[in-house]
Amino acid sequence: MTSFSTPDPYTYHNGFNSHFESESIPNSLPVACNSPQKPPLGLYAEKLSGSAFTAPRHSNKQTWLYRILPSASHIPFTLQTSTRSFSTEKLTPLPNQLRWDPFDINKSATFLTGLQLVAGAGDIPTKNGIGIYIYSCGQSMPETEAFYSADGDMLIVPQEGDLDVRTELGRIYVRPSEILVIPRGIRYNVALPTGQARGYILESFTPQHFELPELGPIGSNGLANPRDFQIPKADYVDSQETHTVITKFAGAFYEAKQNHSPFDVVSWHGNYYPFKYDLGRFNTIGTISYDHPDPSIFTVLTVPSSLPGTAIADFVVFPPRWLVGENTFRPPWYHRNCMSEFMGLIKGGYDAKASGFNPGGASLHNVMAGHGPDAETAEKASECPLNPAKVGEGSLAFMFESVFMVGVTDWGVQKCGKVQEDYNVESWTGVKRRFEVPKKE
Template identity: 40%
Template sequence: MHLVTDFAVKEKYSYHEGFGNHFRSEAVPGAVPIPNNHAQRPPLGLRTEKMSGTSLVGPRSHNLYTYMYRIESSHEHHEFTQWNHHLEYANPPPAKNLTPNAVSWPTVPWPEKGDWISQRLVGSNGDPQQKTGLSIWFFNIHKDMDPQTVFSSLDGEALIVPQFGSLDITTELGKMLVRHNEIAVIPRGIRYRVTLPDGKPCRGYICELYQGHFRLPELGIIGTTGLANSYDFQIPKASFEGRVEKGLNSDQIAVANETSEWNIVSRLNTKLWRCSQPTSPFNVVGWQGTLYPYKYDLARVDTIANIRYGHADPSVFVVLTAPSFGKAPGTAVIDFACVGPRWQVAEGTYPLPWFHRNTMQEFVLGIIDDQRLDTPLNDPKADFSPFAAFLNGTMVTHGPDEKHYQAMKASDTTKPVMVQNEGLTFGLFEFECPLYLTDWAFESAKQNSKRQFSGQFIETK
């Protein structure tokens, strides 16, 4: 078991490291003014633009903002207009279906293999305009975004989880390579562009958080380290499309590369809008602050488990959480958990997840951690494999099938064994409120799914 994923697609970018830190990042030395964030004449002829992700007077420890020093302000753009609202991905019907059944998606019907913008809404709760709840989307992309086109969500913060494949993401604040067995988070409003390394397809999941921001769970009596350690998160470094030249007074100035107009596609209340602007949005020469994209290798999770007897609750697998403010302490809009390869020993204890009913909803993802390009878990003929997802709603009983229940009862629990080393990591979106499904997601789901924890991973149709 590797403590760091040996990715098939090798890293090509460098990063800052540390979740929640304040960073100063410069593509050109001296691009960020010190100490005045609002310098009258910023270095290199740049313009100051601040992005605030939280209330301006919130607690300092949770106040998220970033100052960007860019060649041209994003203020310079044409009018936004509705974009492609005759297509489902640009104007999805509202999610309105609830079911008391456990449901699964062995695969996902995908009408057209598009780019990053052609995501499909699975379900939602809350309201992005009230900044409550979340939405879940699938993506299955087979081509780069159109040239000089970027995307942003005005609805929420995006947690991106590839099932298989890689994403090359250029954001206003820098570049990230995100591969299967990694996750990435992009804050609300950040503009970015997604391409495919070597043109190879990528599929996966997005949880768009409408309320607040993802953060690390508190460790309590665990102490200073464990679960997802803050020092393992990676943050892109400043990068811009342009160059530095001598100005009229022999001062150095940053100049953008000459391009034609750029298209800005933004999601608002799940619907897409578009505008154009005359310059590249990737003209940020330096930035400093606490609001930024980041990524994380799921192999680095420092798993906590019982070593004598019993089962810890699945909360010990939580990587990121988003507290539900105004609710009982410990309540989350969403917890993102990762259940991957680990050693297990607990005497006289049933090894598999037990039969369980839970006030939280559980949306389970299959993440292929096997990095072999020919892994049998990836069926190139299927839209999703070995399965897409399954959902257990409020108080829906879930657990093993009878065959595996009996096999685990007969197993020797006194010896350490490696579990979940078959190349598949389970990701979990655990959320507080029921998930309303869109019509296509409800109609394509297999109802009353019973074999979620079998060695076959999920039932097939």
């Protein structure tokens, strides 16, 4: 289990995919009627819809907000011409294996201005695709600034530095080894309580949301348990200062001014909200006899597609775990996959690589690109005694997996200056030839 020396400064609701209600002032939630003629305390009722109104009940995502002023109260949005636009980024799918050294931290940037698109696929306006980002920053966002993505749900994976996130529905404190999901449209501000920060983001542009994978034959327990997810409690700001709201809309950034806080939600109820999860609570599943199960057993969250068992995006984690399989090649086998795999390392070393894959770096093995353990790891795994062994002690790696063929941006290939040019040569050309033709008697 992950443990932290500093207690979390906020309290939360616990659970996942359930209906919650939260009040920062008692009796600020209306009774029975969601949109009464006059809500309590002179508040305005505002519905936040994360799905179509007529979506099936099990997948319907809606939350009612009771706020001081409605979010519609702002001057018109204008395009931010001074900042980059991800809508103009060209994505080039590459068949070669890619690996990056740890990305530099931009100490002068905020969470928002330090955002860089590394890879992605699909089309935002048609709500079909994903984006993969690196964030690196050394400055907190101004308190009078809020950001939201109209493009999709963002899964944030901190690698270095804590994030103090104020959202419309309450505050969330996120450390490395925890993840944060902020659904499409929810406004938030990111402060850096421990200094500089770096991490990874997976954004899903599709109408589907992140959910727990089905357990199938595993049964009712295992992997990520619903009770371990944490949802913020209402915590409003009443301010008449000028605030700036920034949105990412079709990949471009727009801003608008308003004379009230974007975080003025006094109370709320519903099932569409941001949430965090401590990866140290993930319950790993594995073989206790032989063979190496598919890495789907490490799936924390998934965004399902219309094809059963095929994901728009999976978030997979590789925590410390015991390996006991007999007569088994224990590292990930060599494979080619109809899915693309983007991996990152939060801390420690990854057990399938002897060197070169470091915390804050990443790798991409695109659709049908052959990959697996490097030569040194494969040789050790083929010859070592198969006693029970714990791997990944002090390590935490993860993977964004997607059915899409992922393209890489010019920044990701060239401008970041972190691509390891000899990654595939150094990793696999040294694999030993063992083939022997049987001698004829």
